[in-house]
Amino acid sequence: MTPDEISTYEETLGVLGDIDHRVVERVLREAGWSPCGAGDWAVALRAPDGRAAARISPFDLVAPYTVALYREAAHTRQVPRLFAHRRLVGGGDLQIMEWLEPVDADEAAGFHRALAAREPEVAELADVVRRVHERGRRDQPWFAPKLDDNPDNIMRNADGRLVAADLFGADGPRLYAAVVDDPHLVVTTIPEPERRFMTDIPLTNTGPWPPEVRAAMHESLTTADTTHQA
Structure with missing residues (x-):
């Protein structure tokens, strides 16, 4: 291109x-x-x-x-x-x-192992991954503490090279539990304009929330926003 x-x-x-x-x-x-x-x-x-x-x-x-x-x-x-x-x-x-x-799961797992061990063929990438991950952890309280080593995140481009995608993630279980259990923490760490559609994520792998759960999340955040702005 x-x-x-x-x-x-x-x-x-x-x-x-x-x-x-x-x-x-x-x-x-x-x-x-x-x-x-x-x-x-x-x-x-x-x-x-x-x-x-x-x-x-x-x-x-x-x-x-x-x-x-x-x-x-x-x-x-x-x-x-x-x-x-x-x-x-x-x-x-x-x-x-x-x-x-996509690539074979074993090949992808091998790339992840090489990255974790900072083997010579991926050493430069490993250094950048570590640097950006540490930056994210400092900046963002909901940043996942570990890299996502899902084999699906290692893929092959048109040149035949293996590439690493989507290595970083949010700590989703903790974040969405807090929406109900500690909404004040959520509204004080994520401004409303940046979380307006946080219940609209696809959840294709884990399954969508039931309507009542999504409604409870909206109500919890709305109440916390009102209290925080008062």
């Missing part, structure tokens, strides 16, 4: 202005992007030419650190090529990156 083609993504995002995850998905689908995957935090669409993918999340606290990793470790050629990034209204996130293919 040429620099001009990459800049087109940035220009498109600039024209769209301030939008949320629902508008992004609708606009891309209307432009011919097709669904190609979904997880707990995001859905993915593939570009019409097949060379790029869009990761769209309604709410993602740690995505800026993932983007920082992709940019700061780009020289290693062991992270996905990032074409465009935009924070979305309500705490969501959009990343447009090169298309990646």
Whole structure:
């Protein structure tokens, strides 16, 4: 993909202005992007030419650190090529990156082991991963303490190289438990504009919340916001 083609993504995002995850998905689908995957935090669409993918999340606290990793470790050629990034209204996130293919679970596990051991072939990447992860842990109280070593996070790009994606995550179980059990902590650590859609994440892997649970979360946060603003 040429620099001009990459800049087109940035220009498109600039024209769209301030939008949320629902508008992004609708606009891309209307432009011919097709669904190609979904997880707990995001859905993915593939570009019409097949060379790029869009990761769209309604709410993602740690995505800026993932983007920082992709940019700061780009020289290693062991992270996905990032074409465009935009924070979305309500705490969501959009990343447009090169298309990646899955790899064998054993091969992926081997890459994760090499990264954890800082083996020579991934040493530079490991250093950037550690640096950005430590930064996230300092900045963000809901940052997961460990890297996500899911084999699905190791993929292969069109050049045949293995790359590491989505190594960082939020401590979801603790965060969403706190929404009900300690909402004051949530509203004082995550501004309302950055968590407006926090109950809209797909939860494709673990299953969606029952409607009554989602309603309880909304009520809990609304009450805590009112108390905090009083």
